[in-house]
Amino acid sequence: MTRTEYRWLLPSAMADPELPGDRPWTWTRSRRTVRDWAVDLVAFLCAAFFGLLVLAAIEADDTTADVVVLVDSVIGAAACCALWLRRRWPVALAGTLTVVCIVEPVAGGALMVALFSLAVHRPFKPVALVGAGALVVAPLQPLLRPDPGTSLVASAIIGVLLILLVLSWGMVVRSRRQLVLTLRERARRAEAEAELRAEQAQRLAREAIAREMHDVLAHRLTLLSVHAGALEFRPDAPTAEIARAAGVIRDSSHEALQDLREIIGVLRGPGDTGEGERPQPTLTTLDALIDESRQAGMEVVVDNRVPDPQDAPAATGRTVYRIAQECLTNARKHAPGAEVTVTVTGGPGDGLTIEVANPAPAEPFERVPGSGQGLIGLTERATLAGGRLEHGPTADGGFAVRARLPWPSA
Incomplete structure (x- = not known):
C-alpha cells in the first residue's frame, strides 16, 4: 500500500x-x-x-x-x-x-x-x-x-x-x-478501498491462471521429455516412429509456446503445490458442466452452435469453460430458480463467443459480501486470452455476461 x-x-x-x-x-x-x-x-x-x-x-x-x-x-x-x-x-x-x-x-x-x-x-x-x-x-x-x-x-x-x-x-x-x-x-x-479490492482480485485471478497454465505446460513438456528420451535411447528405431515422435515434439512445442505467451507477466502464488495432477477442462467438457448444474436443480438451456468443439484451441476452450462455470455459480447465488441460457457460437477464423444470461429473480435476494470479484477474474482471464468480456444488467432486470475470444483459422 x-x-x-x-x-x-x-x-x-x-x-x-x-x-x-x-x-x-x-x-x-x-x-x-x-x-x-x-x-x-x-x-x-x-x-x-x-x-x-x-x-x-x-x-x-x-x-x-x-x-x-x-x-x-x-x-x-x-x-x-x-x-x-x-x-x-x-x-x-x-x-x-x-x-x-x-x-x-x-x-x-x-x-x-x-x-x-x-x-x-x-x-x-x-x-x-x-x-x-x-x-x-x-x-x-x-x-x-x-x-x-x-x-x-x-x-x-x-x-x-x-x-x-x-x-x-x-x-x-x-x-x-x-x-x-x-x-x-x-x-x-x-473508492480507494474498492480499488485495492479490485487490484487484489486481479492479482488472485492472475495467480489462479498461472497455476492452471502451469499444469498445461507441465503436461506438454512431459510429452516432449518422453519422446525426446525415446529418440535418445532408440537411435536405430524405424523411420516412421522417429518421424511420428518428431511430429509430437514439434506440435507440443508449438502449443506450449502459445500457452506461454498468454501467461507472460503473470506470477504464480507462493506456497501452492500439489495441483499439477488435476485435469484441464475444454470446450468438449462444457456439456458435463451443464449436466452437473442441472442435477443440482438448475434450469439451464444450452444453444451450442460450434460444429467441432474438439478442434477449439485448448486455452480458448478452457476459458469458455471457466466463464460458464462462474456464471452458473453466480446465477445459483443471485437468481435461484431462474432459467439460465448459455449460448456458444463461432468457429475457426471467426472467434468464439459465449453468452450467459438469466432473468430477474422471482424474489429479492440479499447481496452476497464480496460480490463482483469473480467477474473481475473473468475479465482478466478473457483479456489474457486475447479477447474481451462484457457484463451488466439487462432491460428486464436480469443479468448477462458476454465474452468473445479468438479462434485462429487453421
Whole structure:
C-alpha cells in the first residue's frame, strides 16, 4: 500500500480537521477565486444597503447635526470596506465592529456580515466569545443613540435577535460544510478501498491462471521429455516412429509456446503445490458442466452452435469453460430458480463467443459480501486470452455476461 493510499484510509478528523477557511488566510497561501470576489462583493453591498437605510433614518431626524451625519457616513463606509479583510482576520474584525457599533448604528450591517463570516470560518469557542460580547453591547447602542420611533426595549430585543439569527445561520452553514467534507472523505476512502479490492482480485485471478497454465505446460513438456528420451535411447528405431515422435515434439512445442505467451507477466502464488495432477477442462467438457448444474436443480438451456468443439484451441476452450462455470455459480447465488441460457457460437477464423444470461429473480435476494470479484477474474482471464468480456444488467432486470475470444483459422 502506498503512502497516498494510506493517507486516504486515515480518519477524516486526522486527515483534515478544519474547513478550508479555518486557517489564517494570506495572499501567499491562497489567492481569491472568482467565487470569493463575488461573495465578498455581495457581502459589501448588503452591509452598505443596511447602512444607507440607517443613515437615511438619521438624516430624517431634524435634531441630528450635519457633522454627526458626516461622521456616521465616514465610519459606516469604513466599516463596509473593512469587510474585505474578513477572510484574513475574522475574529479581530468582528470584535472591532462590535465595539464600533456601540456608538455607530450605521456599522450595524457590517457587524452582521462579520459575525456571519466568523461563525462560518471559525470553530465554536471564538464564535461564542465574540458573540457573547456582541449580545452584551447590543442594548448599549440604543441607550446611547436612541431611535425616536422605537422604544429602548424594542431596539434592544431586535438587536439581540438579529445577532442570534446571524450566528445561528453561520453555524448551520459551517455544520453543512463539515458534513459535505466528511462525506467526500468517506467517498474517497471507499473508492480507494474498492480499488485495492479490485487490484487484489486481479492479482488472485492472475495467480489462479498461472497455476492452471502451469499444469498445461507441465503436461506438454512431459510429452516432449518422453519422446525426446525415446529418440535418445532408440537411435536405430524405424523411420516412421522417429518421424511420428518428431511430429509430437514439434506440435507440443508449438502449443506450449502459445500457452506461454498468454501467461507472460503473470506470477504464480507462493506456497501452492500439489495441483499439477488435476485435469484441464475444454470446450468438449462444457456439456458435463451443464449436466452437473442441472442435477443440482438448475434450469439451464444450452444453444451450442460450434460444429467441432474438439478442434477449439485448448486455452480458448478452457476459458469458455471457466466463464460458464462462474456464471452458473453466480446465477445459483443471485437468481435461484431462474432459467439460465448459455449460448456458444463461432468457429475457426471467426472467434468464439459465449453468452450467459438469466432473468430477474422471482424474489429479492440479499447481496452476497464480496460480490463482483469473480467477474473481475473473468475479465482478466478473457483479456489474457486475447479477447474481451462484457457484463451488466439487462432491460428486464436480469443479468448477462458476454465474452468473445479468438479462434485462429487453421
